Amino acid sequence: MTVTPTKPAETLAPAKGAKTTPARGKRTNRKQLLAIWLFLVPAAVLGLYFKFIPMVEGIRLSLFKVQPFLGDVFVGFDNYIRVLTDARFMEALGHTVVLGLTQTLGALVVGFVLALLLEGQSRSLWVLRTAIFLPVVTALAVVGEIWRILYFPTADGPLNNILSWVGLGPLQFLNGTDTALWSIAVVGIWSGAPYNMVIILAGLTGVDRSLYESAGVDGATIWQRLRYITLPALRPSIVIVLTLAAIRSLRSFTEVYVLTGGGPAGSTEVWMTRMYSLGFQRNDIGVASAAAVLLLVVTLLLTVGTQLLARRKALR
Amino acid sequence: MDSKKMSRSRAAVALTIASAAVLTGCGAGSSAPAATDDGQPIEVWARAGTDAATTYAALFKEFTAKTGVQVNFQGVPDLDQQLQTRAASKKLPDIVINDSAALGNYTAQGYLQTLDKSTVAGNDKIADSLWDEAKGLDGATYGVPFSRQTMVTMIRKDWREKLGLPVPKTQEDLAALAQAFATQDPDGNGQADTYGMTVPGSTERGYLGWWASSYIWQDGGSYLKDEGDGKYAATASSAEAEKGVTWIKQQFCTPGNTQPGALTAATSVASPFFQTGKTGIILTGPYNLTAFDTALGKDTYEVIEAPKGSVDNTVLAEGENIYVTASNGKPEQTRKVIDYLVSPDGQKAGMTAGKQPIVRVPVNADVDAASVYNDPRWGVVQDALKDSSKAFPSAINFVPVKQAAAEALNKIVSDCGSDNVASGLKDLDTAINNELTSQNAKS
Numbered sequence: 001m002t003v004t005p006t007k008p009a010e011t012l013a014p015a016k017g018a019k020t021t022p023a024r025g026k027r028t029n030r031k032q033l034l035a036i037w038l039f040l041v042p043a044a045v046l047g048l049y050f051k052f053i054p055m056v057e058g059i060r061l062s063l064f065k066v067q068p069f070l071g072d073v074f075v076g077f078d079n080y081i082r083v084l085t086d087a088r089f090m091e092a093l094g095h096t097v098v099l100g101l102t103q104t105l106g107a108l109v110v111g112f113v114l115a116l117l118l119e120g121q122s123r124s125l126w127v128l129r130t131a132i133f134l135p136v137v138t139a140l141a142v143v144g145e146i147w148r149i150l151y152f153p154t155a156d157g158p159l160n161n162i163l164s165w166v167g168l169g170p171l172q173f174l175n176g177t178d179t180a181l182w183s184i185a186v187v188g189i190w191s192g193a194p195y196n197m198v199i200i201l202a203g204l205t206g207v208d209r210s211l212y213e214s215a216g217v218d219g220a221t222i223w224q225r226l227r228y229i230t231l232p233a234l235r236p237s238i239v240i241v242l243t244l245a246a247i248r249s250l251r252s253f254t255e256v257y258v259l260t261g262g263g264p265a266g267s268t269e270v271w272m273t274r275m276y277s278l279g280f281q282r283n284d285i286g287v288a289s290a291a292a293v294l295l296l297v298v299t300l301l302l303t304v305g306t307q308l309l310a311r312r313k314a315l316r
Numbered sequence: 317m318d319s320k321k322m323s324r325s326r327a328a329v330a331l332t333i334a335s336a337a338v339l340t341g342c343g344a345g346s347s348a349p350a351a352t353d354d355g356q357p358i359e360v361w362a363r364a365g366t367d368a369a370t371t372y373a374a375l376f377k378e379f380t381a382k383t384g385v386q387v388n389f390q391g392v393p394d395l396d397q398q399l400q401t402r403a404a405s406k407k408l409p410d411i412v413i414n415d416s417a418a419l420g421n422y423t424a425q426g427y428l429q430t431l432d433k434s435t436v437a438g439n440d441k442i443a444d445s446l447w448d449e450a451k452g453l454d455g456a457t458y459g460v461p462f463s464r465q466t467m468v469t470m471i472r473k474d475w476r477e478k479l480g481l482p483v484p485k486t487q488e489d490l491a492a493l494a495q496a497f498a499t500q501d502p503d504g505n506g507q508a509d510t511y512g513m514t515v516p517g518s519t520e521r522g523y524l525g526w527w528a529s530s531y532i533w534q535d536g537g538s539y540l541k542d543e544g545d546g547k548y549a550a551t552a553s554s555a556e557a558e559k560g561v562t563w564i565k566q567q568f569c570t571p572g573n574t575q576p577g578a579l580t581a582a583t584s585v586a587s588p589f590f591q592t593g594k595t596g597i598i599l600t601g602p603y604n605l606t607a608f609d610t611a612l613g614k615d616t617y618e619v620i621e622a623p624k625g626s627v628d629n630t631v632l633a634e635g636e637n638i639y640v641t642a643s644n645g646k647p648e649q650t651r652k653v654i655d656y657l658v659s660p661d662g663q664k665a666g667m668t669a670g671k672q673p674i675v676r677v678p679v680n681a682d683v684d685a686a687s688v689y690n691d692p693r694w695g696v697v698q699d700a701l702k703d704s705s706k707a708f709p710s711a712i713n714f715v716p717v718k719q720a721a722a723e724a725l726n727k728i729v730s731d732c733g734s735d736n737v738a739s740g741l742k743d744l745d746t747a748i749n750n751e752l753t754s755q756n757a758k759s
Contacts, residue, residue: 068403069426069642148585154576156509175579177730261520264579265727280397281521282716283421 055296062289079290089291091266092274099185099256099270100249106189107245108238111196116230118197119204133198135191144258147187148174151259174260177267184268187255192248196241203237204230239310246302250295271295351429351645357386358649361399362413362636364391364674367606371670378665379656385649396421403427408641411653416449416635419459420713423452424755429640430456437655441680450637453546453711453757459637460654463666465601465676466700467530467631468693470608472596473618475502475510484623487534487563490597491573497596498572513567514598516586517578517726524729525721530599530632532560533706534625539721540748542709547759550748552721553741559626561728561737569732579730601634602676602697619693622700633705635679664688677701712757720747 062079064072083089118129135143150158151173163169173183211229220228231238253272256262262269262277271291279288362372369391376387392398395414402408408427422428433439433447442461450459469490476483476493479500484490494512496502503510516523525539532538537557540548551557567573575581575589583600590598591611598604599622608617622629638654656662663683666675677685677698686695708714724744728736752758 067425068406069408148577152576156507157576175577180580260580261518261582263517263519263726264730266519266723277719280400281719283396283400283425283713285400 058289059293061285062293064286066285066289075286079286080294082287083291083294088266088269089271089274092269092271095181095268096250096252096270096272099181099188099252099268100246102182102185103188103192103249103252104242104245106185107192107196108241110189110193111241112200114193114197115200115204119201129197129201133194136195138191140191140254141258143187143191144255147183148259151183175264177265180260180264180268184255184259187259188249188252191255192245196245199237199241200234203234207233235310235314239306243303243306246306247299250299250302351643353645357388358411358646358653359388359390359409360411360413360653361390361392361395361409362674363393363395363415365393365672366391367670367672368674369670371666371672371674374669375657375662375665375674378669379653379662382661383652383656385652387653399427406643408643410641410644410646411650412639412641413462413636413657414639416459416461416637416710417708417714419450419452419637419639419710420755421715422639423458423711424713427639427641428452428458429642429644430458431460431640433457433460435651436460436658438658438680441682442658443679443681446635446679449635449707449710451711455546459639460658461679462636462638462657463675463677464633464635464679464701465603466633466697466705467599467622468602468619468697468700469622470590470598470600470604470617470619472497472502472593472612472616474616475596478502478504483618483620486623487531487625490623491563491567491570494567494573494597495570502596503593509594511575511589511595512573512597513575514586514590514595514600515567515574515578516581516583517568517574517729518580518582518585519719519722519726520582522715522718522722523582524725525718526632527599528561528564528721528725529708530622530630531564531625532557533630533632534622534628535560535563536625536627537561539717539744540709540752543759546711546757548709548712548752548757549759550745550752552724552744552748553738556627558737558741561725561741563625564725565729565732565737568729579726599631602694603672605691605693606672619696621696622704628704630704630706631700633701633707635676635707636674712752712755716751717748720744720751723747 061072063074063076065075065079066072114132118125118132152158152160153170153172153175154160155164155170157170157173159173160170163171172179174180207230212225215225215229251272252270253276256268256270256273257276260268262273272295275288275291275295278284278291360372360376362368364372369389372389372391376389380386390409395412396418399408399412403425412422412427419428430452431450439447446461446464447457450457450461452458471484471493475497479496479502481493481496482489484493491512497510497512499508501508501510516527518524529539535556537551537554537560539550539552539557541551543549568578575586575595578586587598587600587604587607589595591608593612602619605619622631638657640650640654644650657666658680660680660682663675663678663680667673667678667683667685667688673689677694678688685698686692708718721744724740724747728740749758
């Protein structure tokens with residue numbers, strides 16, 4: 001509610017301006033349009049070449065048995081059927097969903113807590129925020145190698161060492177079939193949460209301070225203030241965070257590939273790693289493309305779904 | 317407002333047409349490309365990191381000096397991915413030097429031209445068994461052998477002698493030695509931070525299947541059997557294979573016998589354990605000798621004949637072939653390159669010209685590895701290759717079989733609590749047979 005009043009004002013302003021100058025004529029209009037399109041061209045060309053053409057090509061390949069030197073063979077939806085009936089793919093789907101949910105929710109909660117803790121203007125907070133943001137800008141491959149060391153599965157591994165102070169472990173972490181997926185999720189949360197923190201921090205600055213004050217005067221507890229003022233005000237930020245995180249976690253590849261390569265015993269194989277091994281290690285580009293298209297469809301549905309859900313909630 | 321809309325839609329139409337034009341230009345034609353000579357220097361690709369690439373560069377420099385034929389050489393670490401990209405644009409490099417096991421994959425994709433063995437100068441210097449490995453499912457020759465090697469067992473000699481243990485002769489000895497390395501503090505630093513064997517137990521690129529094959533063969537088992545006529549059948553659930561896998565599982569399930577994290581370690585993660593003195597045993601290719609000599613010192617470790625399993629001491633043999641691609645339109649230059657690469661001069665240059673040998677054990681019978689390297693350890697490799705080695709079948713696309721083996725074995729050895737060897741291998745049999753069927757190679 002706190003955000004809505006500002007929005008229409010912003011969007012209306014330029015529209016009003018346009019209406020007051022209808023007499024300028026077509027020429028300026030055309031020039032303006034040309035300029036707009038000229039500015040758009042670089043992005044459009046880049047997008048076309050590196051996004052849309054590969055995408056269309058991917059969809060085309062998903063209908064073929066791909067063998068450039070023998071001629072591609074049209075197989076209709078066979079590739080899709082093979083993906084959907086492949087037990088390994090279904091297992092990977094399960095892992096992807098579990099990993100995605102844990103990472104998304106974990107990163108949201110941790111990001112939210114971080115944002116609440118680190119909100120403010122002072123210089124020390126700024127330094128701290130930068131430090132906490134570092135995992136996001138660090139290459140995932142590097143992050144993976146570092147966590148491999150932290151997760152070293154013997155008693156003298158760094159994390160196991162810490163666990164032993166409280167009488168736990170040693171845990172197998174990445175090396176155990178029961179713990180590997182969760183260990184990866186923790187790495188994902190660790191590297192994803194600061195990103196969410198930044199978006200939520202931006203959202204927090206938009207919360208009207210006077211609301212807190214009046215709530216304080218009315219005797220609301222901290223929890224009530226959080227529940228009835230902060231969270232509703234953050235809805236747009238949280239929707240963005242959730243959408244981005246859902247898409248990102250469905251595509252998670254690097255951390256899994258670097259940390260476990262899908263093992264042990266396939267317990268961390270996700271959609272993307274399965275796709276990769278089919279496409280690039282087994283040379284089965286057609287099936288891999290079909291899997292990619294399915295992933296695209298699911299991502300689309302999920303994005304649209306989150307948006308619809310958010311809109312409906314906002315209307316209510 | 318109207319004109320705005322109009323011109324916007326006009327622009328959109330223009331954009332769509334442009335993209336359609338680009339698209340058709342991109343995706344047109346699905347027929348096989350023709351082999352043509354573009355007048356450029358002959359393009360040679362090999363799977364090579366930076367060290368190996370120095371050797372190739374030196375070798376081809378010598379070649380150009382001798383023959384005047386210009387070569388455009390590229391060392392490509394992720395060769396197969398890059399080849400796919402080039403295949404999609406229908407212009408492969410003219411010559412590809414890669415694993416002998418890649419042959420089945422390449423022929424299945426139609427990447428290769430057939431070769432006439434008799435046109436290769438000095439073809440009689442290359443053993444018939446090697447030529448046989450370069451045959452496709454249709455019996456035609458698709459590659460020229462270039463280099464061969466076997467896996468060898470390397471052991472920390474200083475550790476073994478400190479603990480007063482003999483050179484292992486059997487798999488049992490090897491396991492006992494691994495256990496001793498893990499428990500008796502062979503490096504004498506007072507901490508339990510050493511382990512027995514270095515094992516790449518990851519499923520990535522089928523590493524575990526690759527590593528385990530030697531031990532399974534040593535007990536008389538195998539992943540599959542050649543039934544002749546280009547047909548194969550899975551044999552992974554035989555009693556012999558079960559015995560080999562049981563021994564392998566024991567190593568994974570005895571704490572310390574393998575390095576920590578072995579289940580998810582690719583070779584790049586595993587090898588440093590040996591290289592930095594954390595493990596004392598490694599089964600690997602002789603290409604690692606240079607790196608280990610630098611890191612550990614030549615005298616600290618020994619290269620031994622593989623310990624025997626219940627049947628023999630077979631180890632995995634691998635190698636590289638020279639492949640001529642389907643889009644190669646330069647027969648003259650190609651012949652010269654191949655003739656040089658398998659000649660004694662070319663083979664010697666491949667062993668010594670750069671930082672890392674690209675010819676490990678020469679295929680040319682006139683060249684002797686141990687004397688060229690002046691290193692008796694290469695004699696061990698050469699003997700193993702001659703007397704007790706086996707290669708994966710190269711006519712079929714073996715990569716998926718190796719991958720399936722790695723996945724099945726990884727599953728078996730990661731669950732120490734249950735007795736899953738027999739059932740896991742039965743599943744592997746099914747997986748291998750399914751794969752063979754999909755390649756039309758099931759007997």
